[in-house]
Amino acid sequence: MNPLLNADLHCHSVVSDGTLTPEALAHRAKGNGVELWALTDHDELGGQDRAMAAARDAGLPYLTGVEVSVTFAGITVHIVGLGMDHRHPELQDGLRATRGGREQRAREMSDDLARVGIHGVYEGALKYVGNPDLISRSHFARYLVEIGVCKDTSEVFRKYITEGKPGYVPHRWATLANAVGWITRSGGVAVIAHPGRYKLTTNEEFALFSEFKAHGGQGVEVMTGAHGQADYAKYAGFCQEFGLAASRGSDFHSPEESHTDLGQLPDLPGSLTPVWELLESRIHQ
Known part of the structure; x- marks a missing residue:
């Protein structure tokens, strides 16, 4: 598949913490020129059938998606799953337990x-x-x-609601092994979401990527709304160092709140393997 595809494989609807419905997101993605789309609500699959149907109606190729909350090195890290069977019992049960707290x-x-x-x-x-x-x-x-x-x-x-502030309460989410396992055993590809956001030391970040790869993770978001030029270059290098595919997703939540709209990211570097090349058989047309 085309490495320069305008894919947006990370966004959120009202089913988790976005402000638009899955249907409105599909319409917005299509209008913004997105050529491959995934809805990745936090720890929840309830919007998948709606998103898939809306994408089909819009003529927009679609990948199932989810963003799983993980505790790693004492902080919250997010793992995006793409192309999985969203009805897979182990995945559904694991996400239900993650939501519970x-x-x-x-x-x-x-x-x-x-x-x-x-x-x-x-x-x-x-x-x-x-x-x-x-x-x-x-x-x-x-x-x-x-x-x-x-x-x-x-x-x-x-x-108020980041670590050390008066409204912050930590929560223990899934483990990295849990998240990657649920995604891969349900037929999907696991991707480290927006790695530039995490406040990890150099050693902790190396451990995250090493453990992720050892558990069967296959991708990392290089182009995402939380990254700048330095992050693009850094995580393109990580793709090559760890043998990971590159993903692209705005992390769009809301027209009023998000810095990057659906479909508005730079292209992936041509030297990288796009994650959608691993998922061709999982795309819903």
């Missing part, structure tokens, strides 16, 4: 914010939640902007 974490976050004088945030955030099992920091951020605590969601994250 979100409500308790959200209530603890709300309690922490109440201690600094911001009350009722859990109840307020629920207004923004399409799926109550997947209440997240993004929903909290939208509510805090609504009530005027911060001017935008980026400010909320900086001031």
